[in-house]
Amino acid sequence: DVKVTQSSRYLVKRTGEKVFLECVQDMDHENMFWYRQDPGLGLRLIYFSYDVKMKEKGDIPEGYSVSREKKERFSLILESASTNQTSMYLCASTRTVAYGYTFGSGTRLTVV
Amino acid sequence: TQLLEQSPQFLSIQEGENLTVYCNSSSVFSSLQWYRQEPGEGPVLLVxxxxxxxxxxxKRLTFQFGDARKDSSLHITAAQPGDTGLYLCAVLYNFNKFYFGSGTKLNVKP
Structure with a gap:
């Protein structure tokens, strides 16, 4: 069974901390994505990557950065966590975008 | 203005009832997807x-894409508690990423 694994299901961090969210896929997919999900707002795209060391800004990249050093791993970095970054973070991957995403189980991040 | 409007936002029904949820836009899309997300999990692609x-x-789910490719519906026949979840539609835009609606939260009571 294909898998996207997010390293933490729940995280609590303090304001100002640097936060790393890790995502690993075992499907040899080129494309990987980070979304955040908030009630009433749906899923909003933060960053995506279509190849190793490549990254593209999504719709809400401010306050975030990403790293893709290996094909299977896509990391989301909150440079200085703020309370408005409290959210559910979802990682997804796909070989071809038109075929749809495989999502991880999500990381629920709380910034206090 | 949201690219996609999903309705209703919330739906609570009894087991065995039928239901339809909608995904609408004023734009034309090359493809549209439906996902179901269970509490505490990531979305799973349905179609x-x-x-x-x-x-x-x-199975008991019927998906329709509008003739003009601007809207879609999902009909569930004889809903079961296992159908409970958040139903999301998503459309391909800029050729390389999907935009998601905010979803319909369905609760099927036994």
């Missing part, structure tokens, strides 16, 4: 529709 007027069935 992709690409042709105007296309109808796809997945």
């Amino acid at each position: 992709t529709v690409v042709t105007g007027g296309e109808v796809k069935k997945l």
Whole structure:
């Protein structure tokens, strides 16, 4: 069974901390994505990557950065966590975008 | 203005009832997908529709893409508690990413 694994299901961090969210896929997919999900707002795209060391800004990249050093791993970095970054973070991957995403189980991040 | 409008936002029904949820836009799309997300999990792809007027069935779920490729519906026959979840539609834009609606939260009571 294909898998996207997010390293933490729940995280609590303090304001100002640097936060790393890790995502690993075992499907040899080129494309990987980070979304955040908030009630009433749906899923909003933060960053995506279509190849190793490549990254593209999504719709809400401010306050975030990403790293893709290996094909299977896509990391989301909150440079200085703020309370408005409290959210559910979802990682997804796909070989071809038109075929749809495989999502991880999500990381629920709380910034206090 | 949201690219996609999903309705209703919330739906609570009894087991055995039928229901339809909608995904609407004023834009034309090359493809549209439906996902189901259970509490505490990531969304899972149910179906992709690409042709105007296309109808796809997945057991008790029937998906339709509008003739003009601007809207879609999901009909569930004889809903069961296992159908409970958040139903999301998503459309391909800029050729390389999907935009998601905010979803319909369905609760099926036993």
